[in-house]
Amino acid sequence: MAEPIIRTRGLTKRFGDFTAVSDLSIEVMPGTIFAFLGANGSGKSTTIRMLIGLLRPTAGTVEVDGVDVIRRPRRVRDHIGYMGQKVSLYQGLTLRENVEFYAGLYGLAGAELEQRWGALRERFALGEAETEKPEDLPAGIRQRAGLALATLHRPRVLFLDEPTAGVDVRSRGLFWELIQDEAAAGVTVFVTTHFLEEVEYCDWAAFIDAGRLIANEEPEALRRRYSGGYRIAVVLPPGGREAAAATLRPAASELTETADGLALRAPALDPPLLAALDRLVAGGARLTIEQPPMTDVFRRVLAASGASA
Numbered sequence: 001m002a003e004p005i006i007r008t009r010g011l012t013k014r015f016g017d018f019t020a021v022s023d024l025s026i027e028v029m030p031g032t033i034f035a036f037l038g039a040n041g042s043g044k045s046t047t048i049r050m051l052i053g054l055l056r057p058t059a060g061t062v063e064v065d066g067v068d069v070i071r072r073p074r075r076v077r078d079h080i081g082y083m084g085q086k087v088s089l090y091q092g093l094t095l096r097e098n099v100e101f102y103a104g105l106y107g108l109a110g111a112e113l114e115q116r117w118g119a120l121r122e123r124f125a126l127g128e129a130e131t132e133k134p135e136d137l138p139a140g141i142r143q144r145a146g147l148a149l150a151t152l153h154r155p156r157v158l159f160l161d162e163p164t165a166g167v168d169v170r171s172r173g174l175f176w177e178l179i180q181d182e183a184a185a186g187v188t189v190f191v192t193t194h195f196l197e198e199v200e201y202c203d204w205a206a207f208i209d210a211g212r213l214i215a216n217e218e219p220e221a222l223r224r225r226y227s228g229g230y231r232i233a234v235v236l237p238p239g240g241r242e243a244a245a246a247t248l249r250p251a252a253s254e255l256t257e258t259a260d261g262l263a264l265r266a267p268a269l270d271p272p273l274l275a276a277l278d279r280l281v282a283g284g285a286r287l288t289i290e291q292p293p294m295t296d297v298f299r300r301v302l303a304a305s306g307a308s309a
Contacts, residue, residue: 011060022211035202043211044192081155085162087146089134106153140171160191196294214305226300227292235286236261
């Protein structure tokens with residue numbers, strides 16, 4: 001079994017009498033997208049700054065890609081890419097000049113740089129923006145450019161702090177496609193966001209509140225524990241209700257009749273339930289499946305932890 005590529009134990013940061021992060025212990029597996037969630041001021045950005053070596057913890061340990069970040073904060077930066085809420089593109093320089101500046105930090109030049117940037121320029125659709133200055137670019141293009149620069153040196157771990165803040169819904173969707181491509185290529189992505197629906201793109205979700213970790217599971221496991229389950233409406237052909245009810249009842253936590261079929265709740269879309277639904281669809285039924293919103297899940301997580309929503 002693979003070892004975690006990010007691991008913290010008892011990670012704590014205090015500023016005087018104020019504890020920003022308290023006793024945080026997490027593990028992130030290679031090649032996954034790990035969502036680190038919480039409200040503004042919950043400790044997300046403080047945590048990410050400790051993980052990348054910009055902020056020294058008060059207590060605890062942190063390791064990223066085999067590097068002790070506390071002992072060797074400079075060394076870890078060769079292993080990671082970072083993009084914050086405010087994309088780190090220098091105003092007054094063109095995008096291409098920004099590329100050359102960042103490439104110099106990682107020793108990229110000549111043919112190697114041209115090959116690497118050429119591939120990123122095409123993949124991120126940045127060709128027309130290359131001669132433009134960041135301040136003249138739309139927010140969505142700036143975000144794509146920031147992500148491209150964060151991956152210029154082929155890091156093994158990407159840290160993204162609120163990467164889609166301030167961009168429109170369409171640009172957010174395109175941005176997440178690029179993030180998923182990185183993960184598919186084996187890059188580990190640690191992302192903070194306050195858009196809870198973006199958890200749908202992630203393999204794991206951790207919730208932090210007032211500096212404390214209050215949930216740390218796969219999104220589907222969180223839905224099982226902290227939601228009323230999936231709502232499924234089944235529109236049935238005439239005369240099919242009784243047989244359909246018998247098929248669905250073992251997998252449903254709640255089953256009721258409707259004017260044109262059945263309505264049910266289920267804690268998860270387990271294989272037995274999916275197989276039963278497939279059989280009904282093959283027999284002419286039509287389905288509508290409503291997934292528990294992650295906003296509701298987070299509200300219940302907060303309530304269960306004794307935190308205030």
